[in-house]
Amino acid sequence: MARKRYSFDEDKIARFQKEGRGEGTGASYKPWLTIQDVPSTGRSHRLRGWTTGRIHHLLSDIECGLFYLFDWSESVRDIREQFPLDRPTTQRIAEQLGIKHSVDIATKTPLVMTTDIVVDVVREGRFVTLARAVKPADQLDKPRTIEKLEIERRYWSERGVDWGIVTERDIPTTIIRNVAWVHNFRSLDDLSQPHPGYLAEKAALVVREVEGWPADQPLRHFCGAMDTHLAMPPGTCLMLIRHLLATKAITCNMSEPLDDTASLQRFRAVSSGLGRAAG
Structure with missing residues (x-):
């Protein structure tokens, strides 16, 4: 029953799209995934943002820490977590790389990949978008993790967006x-x-x-x-x-x-x- 609750099929993906998941900006943005949509593998957080005025769904302590940094910054204008990537594009990139695209274990449905945090910042008087994948450092030596990150990297590179990886080692704890x-x-x-x-x-x-x-x-x-x-x-x-x-x-x-x-x-x-x- 628990596995079915968190599984994705085409009907569920279509429902999320109809609900406007992954759309909007600022207070109107709806993350593709909320803490209710994924099985708990660690500590998740629901925090009301200063920058957006809405509740943010953060799926790990590292995401939460990065969120605090962005929300504190005067240069940040919007924060969008669990940001969905265009599925046909990620499927194409995976095929070009010869990498298996992420699928739901139970339904075998190709999943909508997400970037953990996407922010809009002001740099030298102009808006710039940053995309950040958030991972524990010990996950970065796993081949499958690297494959999925490479799909994500190429996705944002095609769009001219600054993409990077953040681990707990990059978070200033104090x-x-x-x-x-x-x-x-x-x-x-x-x-x-x-x-x-x-x-x-x-x-x-x-x-x-x-x-x-x-x-x-x-x-x-x-x-x-x-x-x-x-x-x-x-x-x-x-x-x-x-x-x-x-x-x-x-x-x-x-x-x-x-x-x-x-x-x-x-x-x-x-x-x-x-x-x-x-x-």
Whole structure:
């Protein structure tokens, strides 16, 4: 029963196409595969993106880490995961290479191949598309993995798109952990507050105070004092700091470990006040 649930035949592929899977951009994009469509072989993640405003379906920790990097970047304009490749094209490339095209084990139906993450970025004032295959490093010495990656590489090469492979060795662990620490706090809209705008008002006060305190104090001491000074429930200031970092109203070096023990000297308020929009 489980195998049948995840199997693909022509009817299922046609249904996915009718549903608009793999189409759209930004908030309207629908990934070809969601975490419900594939058997679990590791940790999967559903995260609401800052760049797109939609829920992203990430099928591994490495995909999740790469997503955090792209979502944090100011140059990225769109992120599309589980991006489908045109099946007749990948079948042609496989035939030219003398490689077997991917098929469903149960139905023998040729599968729609996908690229794990496709992003649009701004480089030197123009939009550029990047396609990235995400694989564990220990998979790259397997002949069948290399064959499928070669199909993917040639597919994107024909389209003039920058394609590459990302493994866990390419992911800056500390930066990823720091972005993950603040990622869920970009928006305050869904949080309970005494009145509309309450948390935004308190956040603005925290921004003004952060650089006025002794630089050698740890963040937790500042936050405890601010909770008392601004008559906020314990833990509110730390949550607001994470929000301010997420919206880039406060900046710090994200390549160094970040938590409530970090020294205040690492934080700098952006002169324009609130940074990246939190809508």
